[in-house]
Amino acid sequence: MTQSVESQNWGIIGAGAVGSLLASMLVDAQLIPRFIDARRSAHRRNFVVEKSGRSQRYSIETQTNVEGISVLLVCLKAWQVSTILASLDLPKSLSIVLVHNGMGTYDQLKGLGLEQAIYLTSNTHAARWKSANSLQQTGHGQLWLGHPLTSTAPPWFSSLEFAIENCTWTDDISQKLWLKLAINAVINPLTAINDCDNGQLLSDQYQATINALCVELSKIAIGSGVDLDAKVLQQNVRDICHITALNSSSMREDFSNARRSEIDYINGYFDKAATEMSIDCPINRTLYLSVLERDKNYA
Ligand SMILES: NC(=O)c1ccc[n+]([C@@H]2O[C@H](COP(=O)([O-])OP(=O)(O)OC[C@H]3O[C@@H](n4cnc5c(N)ncnc54)[C@H](OP(=O)(O)O)[C@@H]3O)[C@@H](O)[C@H]2O)c1
Structure with a gap:
């Protein structure tokens, strides 16, 4: 040194x-x-x-x-x-x-x-x-x-x-941050709202939502100048759900411990960017608003 x-x-x-x-x-x-x-x-x-x-x-x-x-x-x-x-x-x-x-x-x-x-x-x-x-x-x-x-x-x-x-x-910290942000934007709200471990998102019932959400998040990232392919994101989400199958996400923990979540800085960040670029992202918006509504109790 x-x-x-x-x-x-x-x-x-x-x-x-x-x-x-x-x-x-x-x-x-x-x-x-x-x-x-x-x-x-x-x-x-x-x-x-x-x-x-x-x-x-x-x-x-x-x-x-x-x-x-x-x-x-x-x-x-x-x-x-x-x-x-x-x-x-x-x-x-x-x-x-x-x-x-x-x-x-x-x-x-x-x-x-x-x-x-x-x-x-x-x-x-x-x-x-x-x-x-x-x-x-x-x-x-x-x-x-x-x-x-x-x-x-x-x-x-x-x-x-x-x-x-x-x-x-x-x-290139930006690329790493966007990928992690996108993975979090899928796993965090879905596990919190459905009160499930990360691994449960691998079940069939969530696949259509996850795939469509990945397409939305990819569009926002690409619009922001970040190379984030929807299929690559889907695979990353699956991999993380496998590796952390028994983990409870931080947002789900925030829900169960009556704490404010970080939704504004995850799905909220995507929502703001989408609005600025006029990209329609209804799934991300629904998840964002749903968690935001619950967060109002813990300002
Ligand atoms: N935990 C994990 O495994 C993990 C993994 C990856 C990423 N992260 C991320 O890392 C970040 C930190 O997570 P965490 O789990 O460590 O959160 P945390 O346990 O809630 O830690 C935040 C700490 O900040 C303290 N704090 C609050 N106001 C303060 C102030 N005015 N001055 C000094 N300290 C203050 C809190 O103390 P009091 O409780 O006394 O208020 C608390 O100890 C989050 O963004 C989280 O999503 C966490």
Whole structure:
């Protein structure tokens, strides 16, 4: 590691399932992350992480602001990102790394006038809390990192690559994000509305809807300049439903835990793009509005 890489100070905002999992990986690599939480006074967050068959205890300092932080991993829900980041005093030199499902926060943050470098990720590392302080890694996935405007990885990337399992720089993060967004736009609302595990979407009763929805999403992506073939999307959806057959999607979990979902940043993102391009996408719209209606109870 070079001197400049070693001198980075890592901050994580959002000490939830993903934030705590990534924090544990940074600690394992001897990087010292700090959680940022302006809602509470400074303290240490203690928790146990079960991964690869063994449990390990972590104790991470939590501070109330981003003072001293040079790279900030944002592990919040998509709908929390712009409000929470806008409420913090962020130095111009800070690198911001968005680690959430869905799309739209980059434009929101730029719209708020943030001048910091904002990096995007497509993350499939998964975890869930077994109890308040006990986290279990439920998926060994991948973290793609990229920047919408530059193909050059920042100097701190080598540290992240070393610390996070399967962490890869891509000079086309947009393509990766759109594919993940489209897969989420199929699996999330359908499993949430039908209250089923991902694998149940493989049954015959859902195929006509899934195939037609994939055609709609592909049209929107292509209209937005992204190469996303409907058949490729259908196959990706099937593959993910097989691999994660017994998993419950995050939107279904939001439904069962009475939490606001990320629909605005998934099907809502597609709906907005479709409207702007006058592309008729009735299935996506119906799913979006149906989940949105339910979300009104959890604003
Ligand atoms: N979980 C997974 O396996 C998984 C996998 C892939 C992608 N994702 C995506 O990753 C993102 C994060 O998911 P998650 O499951 O980690 O969500 P989560 O467990 O709800 O984590 C969000 C965390 O943010 C904290 N938070 C809320 N307001 C805050 C504030 N003002 N300042 C500091 N922290 C604040 C919450 O704390 P409180 O609870 O105390 O409010 C919570 O711990 C989502 O977009 C999700 O879809 C998750």
